[in-house]
Amino acid sequence: MSDSNALDGLTQALRKLPGVGAKSAARMAFHLLQHDKPGALQIARALEHAVGSVKHCALCNTLTEQDICSTCANPQRDRSQLCVVETPADQAALERTQAYRGLYFVLMGKLSPLDGVGPNDIGLQILFDRVVPRNERGEPLPAESREVQEVILATNFTAEGEATAHVIAQALKSRGVQVTRLARGVPVGSELEYVDLGTIAHALVDRR
């Protein structure tokens, strides 16, 4: 379309960004090359650095550069509570309330059968093994011997988030785990990341 294969290639590549169509990608490429080449190189280096260094926390599944993320490694956190969220952004929203001192499990997604996202894609088995570990003989530990005493479901209050919470609740309750859900102080249909701190804090206290 333009006179430059490199420009066209950049426009094509920028369409990999979620929510960016052909026109937006062309404008972004033009802006960077015409007005902000240092910014373009900064993005390139940040992408390469992040791809090379970011991995999943072995305990909570969030994105981190360590084997165990700083939250999971923090001895001050209450290890008997485990809060299940969809994304690191949701976890960050909960952390900003300063109303929760337990640990997290980050699904890095949500059940979405229409998009082909099933239980294994969001690490549900890892979550179940974390909450109900097995002894050397492969038997599930009895409730009183488990570290996690309560699982708080903080998936979004969207249709898919509710369905995800439902599936997790069913599975964990059948294994004798106490499962609670953030109270519906969070407006139905909204996404956690965009909710004000007070509402989230209230919903944490009122969890059911």
Add this chain to the structure above:
Amino acid sequence: MSDSNALDGLTQALRKLPGVGAKSAARMAFHLLQHDKPGALQIARALEHAVGSVKHCALCNTLTEQDICSTCANPQRDRSQLCVVETPADQAALERTQAYRGLYFVLMGKLSPLDGVGPNDIGLQILFDRVVPRNERGEPLPAESREVQEVILATNFTAEGEATAHVIAQALKSRGVQVTRLARGVPVGSELEYVDLGTIAHALVDRR
């Protein structure tokens, strides 16, 4: 905000993209690292390649990897007509009509006093020197000796595009150049890049 400096750095860097705020940048970073690391590396490589290889055409000022772009170098184009556009995307929109066989000058912007964009920032002097060259004694060539016989102003029909066209028209007319403007078949207030081909073709024929 997250547990990863690399993730936060990527989110910060993505805010360099026009129209991308903090929330969008965080979602883009999360999406790339969780779901599309190959896409992330593709964007990084495309940025580096484009920054390293894309420059301005010495004749028309558009983005290209050559010293002279393929349009300017094309011996089949009518060198007596010069069409002035704001961006390569606008030029591409005109090319798609197949209604114009002359050459282009790409401003790579528009006059925008409120944003501090003045005549020198959009290469107006380069345009004037192109249209009215000087002889060895530094005198402007007389009209009959000039290669460019007509300048067609095809800046956008926005307030800033109209003002840019007005400034160019005034300057060139005072130098004895025939200056025309795309006909107002193009809806007032719209941007060329988004106009349908037929309207642009019609406006080319009806230029005034």
